[in-house]
Amino acid sequence: MKKELCIDTFRAVTKRYKLNGCILHSDRGSQYTSEAFGDALSKAGVKQSRSGVNHCYDNSRMESFFATLKKELLYRIPTYKMKRDTVKTIIFRYVFTYYNRMRIYTSNPGGYPPVVYRTLQEELLAA
Numbered sequence: 001m002k003k004e005l006c007i008d009t010f011r012a013v014t015k016r017y018k019l020n021g022c023i024l025h026s027d028r029g030s031q032y033t034s035e036a037f038g039d040a041l042s043k044a045g046v047k048q049s050r051s052g053v054n055h056c057y058d059n060s061r062m063e064s065f066f067a068t069l070k071k072e073l074l075y076r077i078p079t080y081k082m083k084r085d086t087v088k089t090i091i092f093r094y095v096f097t098y099y100n101r102m103r104i105y106t107s108n109p110g111g112y113p114p115v116v117y118r119t120l121q122e123e124l125l126a127a
Helices: 003-016 035-043 057-072 084-101 114-126
Strands: 023-026 047-050
Touching (some): 003 035, 084 114
8 A cells, every 4th residue: 555545545535525623543554654644634624543553443343344345246256357447336336335225234233234224213313
């Protein structure tokens, strides 16, 4: 990983969303601890949070998600033969259509997908 990739990705996100006041959590990889990445975050009004040394549980949710993404999708298709935009589209559809809206999610009561579970919780709060 190069810091330029992280900075470019972060800047692309800031063009779509207002992130002022947000907190970005990362590990202690050199790309995230670089001064250039920190400057990009500061300019966007984003605070940085990094895991502590030997703290493996703070990003376990994301590690689990990426393992699932790889097992259920990426290892089943020949991504090395595809254009980057095609792979990005496939991942986007998996996350925003299947994973968030249809996939059984064992950590939610009832196994509801995240969007369904959130909707149910919001309805309960509104009642």
